[in-house]
Amino acid sequence: MACARQVGKTTTTSLKALHVAVYEPGSLVLIISPSQRQSDEMLLRVKALYRALGQAKPSRDSGSELVLENGSRIVSLPGTEGTSRGFAGAKLIVLDEAARVPDDIFASVLPMVASDGAIWALSTPWGRRGWFFEGFESREATWEKHRVTVYESAQYDDVRIAEVRAALGGFVFASDYECVFGDTDTQLFGSELVRAAFTSAVKELVLP
Ligand SMILES: Nc1ncnc2c1ncn2[C@@H]1O[C@H](COP(=O)(O)OP(=O)(O)OP(=O)(O)O)[C@@H](O)[C@H]1O
Numbered sequence: 001m002a003c004a005r006q007v008g009k010t011t012t013t014s015l016k017a018l019h020v021a022v023y024e025p026g027s028l029v030l031i032i033s034p035s036q037r038q039s040d041e042m043l044l045r046v047k048a049l050y051r052a053l054g055q056a057k058p059s060r061d062s063g064s065e066l067v068l069e070n071g072s073r074i075v076s077l078p079g080t081e082g083t084s085r086g087f088a089g090a091k092l093i094v095l096d097e098a099a100r101v102p103d104d105i106f107a108s109v110l111p112m113v114a115s116d117g118a119i120w121a122l123s124t125p126w127g128r129r130g131w132f133f134e135g136f137e138s139r140e141a142t143w144e145k146h147r148v149t150v151y152e153s154a155q156y157d158d159v160r161i162a163e164v165r166a167a168l169g170g171f172v173f174a175s176d177y178e179c180v181f182g183d184t185d186t187q188l189f190g191s192e193l194v195r196a197a198f199t200s201a202v203k204e205l206v207l208p
């Protein structure tokens with residue numbers, strides 16, 4: 001999901017995480033984002049939603065883990081190499097702020113999903129690079145894609161949109177609010193130009 005800022009990505013996906021944990025007893029749900037703090041923040045939302053449901057008390061509740069009485073676990077992890085290894089068979093993996101989760105972390109997370117599990121990746125775009133950009137722009141049907149721009153969110157009216165646009169530069173507004181995977185305004189060469197500089201006509205240099 002490529003969505004604008006503050007449209008409810010984290011809240012909505014917290015509900016999805018809780019839904020899986022409640023309705024699939026014994027399931028594992030992983031929440032991964034660039035930092036432990038961000039992942040814990042999402043887990044806090046899950047806990048608040050769980051409390052709001054008036055369910056039985058969780059059997060374990062720490063800063064980075066919620067264990068339900070049905071045996072389901074929701075674990076929040078940082079998107080850093082090493083820490084996130086060792087989990088398997090997750091029914092749901094949520095990648096929040098996905099465009100900022102590095103490629104190698106995504107590669108290490110992929111095998112942790114169960115064969116009948118799902119990966120939900122949500123983010124504002126962040127330039128024309130990385131697995132989130134490639135997955136979103138790819139023509140292959142690997143991912144189901146959704147885009148929610150600022151114009152489609154009830155959180156924003158015309159006045160607020162105009163204020164945000166005036167306060168931010170063109171790149172940030174296009175990226176964070178119109179969900180465009182664009183070149184940054186600080187790069188010297190546009191990505192189209194860089195792509196055009198590559199050719200398969202030149203033979204690969206093979207060192208002896
Ligand atoms: N469906 C909704 N209806 C009303 N308010 C909502 C809804 N979903 C989220 N909110 C509120 O909107 C605010 C932003 O929600 P949330 O943090 O989930 O958005 P986000 O897209 O993850 O934001 P960010 O881009 O900062 O990560 C919060 O105050 C949240 O309580």
Ligand SMILES: [Mg+2]
Binds near residue numbers: 009
């Ligand atoms: Mg969020």
